[in-house]
Each structure stands twice: as C-alpha cells, then as structure tokens.
Amino acid sequence: MNSEQTVNRRKFVKLTLGSAIAAPLLAGRLAQAGGHLPKLEESDPQAVALKYKHDAAAVDADNFKAGSNCANCSLFQGKEGNEWGPCGIFPGKEVAAAGWCSAYNPKA
Numbered sequence: 001m002n003s004e005q006t007v008n009r010r011k012f013v014k015l016t017l018g019s020a021i022a023a024p025l026l027a028g029r030l031a032q033a034g035g036h037l038p039k040l041e042e043s044d045p046q047a048v049a050l051k052y053k054h055d056a057a058a059v060d061a062d063n064f065k066a067g068s069n070c071a072n073c074s075l076f077q078g079k080e081g082n083e084w085g086p087c088g089i090f091p092g093k094e095v096a097a098a099g100w101c102s103a104y105n106p107k108a
C-alpha cells in the first residue's frame, strides 16, 4: 500500500465516522429545535423488515396487541400530541404517532 492509499483510507474512515456521529446529533438538534425530519416510508427496507405501518390498525403481525402504537412506545421521541416524531429505531426519520412496528416496547 502506498502513502496515497493510506491517506485516502484515513479520509474515508474520518468521513464515515464523522457521518455516523453527526447524523444522530443533527436529528436530535432538529427535534429539539422543532424542526422536522423526513417521514419514514413504509417501503423503507428497515420499515418493511420491522413491519412498520403508519396506521397501527393496518398491522398484520403475530406480536401486535390492540391499542399499541408509536405514541405509547418507549422508543417514540415525539412530544405528547404530535402526529409524527423521531424514533430510536429509525434514526433520522419520523414515525407516525398512530403507527407501529415489531420493535414496539410499551412505555413503563
């Protein structure tokens, strides 16, 4: 490996680590400032994998319990009464308060 490849590798690692750290921080700042993140699409591969739906009534999953939704999930970071908010499972996106996914964890 020559010195130019070493420098390029270092740049790549710095950019990758910087992005990995900056994205959640930016998401948190946007949420605190009242800004909005893009809404999670139901077609997002991670959303599909976790059976996410904007409307919990549309969920077809064995572990779904009636009455559970994002608004009463411990991972929902939206404010009380907000229709959309950030979620710890989908960083950089907002999920619907009326939504649900298979990572649902009821608030204590």
Ligand code: SF4
Residues within 6 Å of the ligand: 052, 069, 070, 071, 073, 074, 075, 076, 077, 087, 088, 089, 090, 095, 099, 100, 101, 102, 103, 104, 105
């Ligand atoms: S983890 Fe909770 S808040 Fe996030 S999408 Fe799933 S049910 Fe909604």
